[in-house]
Amino acid sequence: MFTKKLGEWFEISIPSSWDGITIEDALKVKWEMPKQMLHQLRMEKGAKLNGEILPWNTSLKVNDKFQIHLFMEDEYGVQPEYNPNLQILFEDDHLLIANKPSGMDTHPNEDNQLGTLANGIAYHFQAHGLFTKVRHIHRLDRDTTGAIIFAKHKLASAILDRRLENREIKRTYVALAHGIFRQKKGMIDASIGRDRHHPTRRRISPKGQKAITKYKVIQTFPAKKMSLVELELLTGRTHQIRVHLSHIGHPLLGDTLYGGKPTVPRQALHAAKIKLLHPLTNEEIICEAPFLDEPPIFESAFF
Incomplete structure (x- = not known):
């Protein structure tokens, strides 16, 4: 087309x-x-x-x-801020996919907050003469790295939101988890709700929102008692992978909120790949996000 x-x-x-x-x-x-x-x-x-x-x-x-x-001018919705390390994986007139580092929020959580990925995207838009709202289609936790989709106009946003809800956007994660899995692949189907005793923590709850995660063990490290796991989200709940892996006894390395040991400086979770159809042309887009940690977290598992 x-x-x-x-x-x-x-x-x-x-x-x-x-x-x-x-x-x-x-x-x-x-x-x-x-x-x-x-x-x-x-x-x-x-x-x-x-x-x-x-x-x-x-x-x-x-x-x-x-x-x-389609391309009406609009306010950014966030304050533009130069980010010299902004890594863009894909961009055209309709959407942008960026690789988020750790220690960075996807978007501001309070008025006038700076230092988020959305601030950097707004500056990128401004530098290229584009005046449109910064629309994230999904989010990643502050200390989770990897690929995030942004829409550049209302129609792309509406189409991508619907496809995400209908599970038509495939998001693949990799994680380092404690322990050796008994099953090499499986599906975790356990509803997730808020933890009444902790403001940010989530927990498995029959009354919570439905949550499904597919997993596949890529490699095991018996000497280090840990596993490299590939995961696919079939739903998008807050802290879903972290809660699910902790629930089956394999919390993420570095994820102290859910039982992981602080052997690495953050939870070892990375949104490694996104596969979707373009919202306007339906052409297939596949984006792979390289690791950003310095010093490395995932690569060090292999040595």
Whole structure:
């Protein structure tokens, strides 16, 4: 699918798979645009076909130029702050995937907070002449490293939010856990709720939110009594991997909140890979996030 940005407008050349559908079908069915956005686009005459404003029941033809008003200027929502170590793994007009280091919040948790990944993204946008809200699609704990997706406009945000909820975005983590697993792979299905006795801690609770984690042991280190594990989130609860691995008796190295020993300076958890379909073109995107720790945490396990 050929696409391009024309100022505040997004243009696509209609592919053969869209031949014969209407303008309304393209917006409602192909992109599943939320009702509020559809209404706003209709009221503002924000959809054109070959440069003309036409009724939404007009059929599209192969190679037609379909334009929608997509790239409106907006406040960043956070204060831009230069981050010399910002590592961007993927970026186009619609989304950005960044590699978060440890000791950094994904976004501000209080007014005027600086030092977060979102502050650095805002500065990056500003430096490239882009004025749009910084929209994170998911988060990582302060001391968890790895890949995080940001949307650059409302439609990409709505599509990615829905795909995340429908488990259509695959997030793969790696972790160093205490002990040697009896089973080389498995699934942890245990609901997670707040711990009434601790403000930030979570716990397994039958009345909590449903939480499912798949795991696979990549390598074991018997002398060090630890395992390198690959994990996939099927739900996205706060501290999910940390709580689940602690629950089955294998807390993360460095995760003292959930029973891990402080053998490394942080919980040994890294969002290593993200696989998704592009929100507008449906092309497959695969991003791998390199380790950022200095001195290394994960690489040192192999020596």
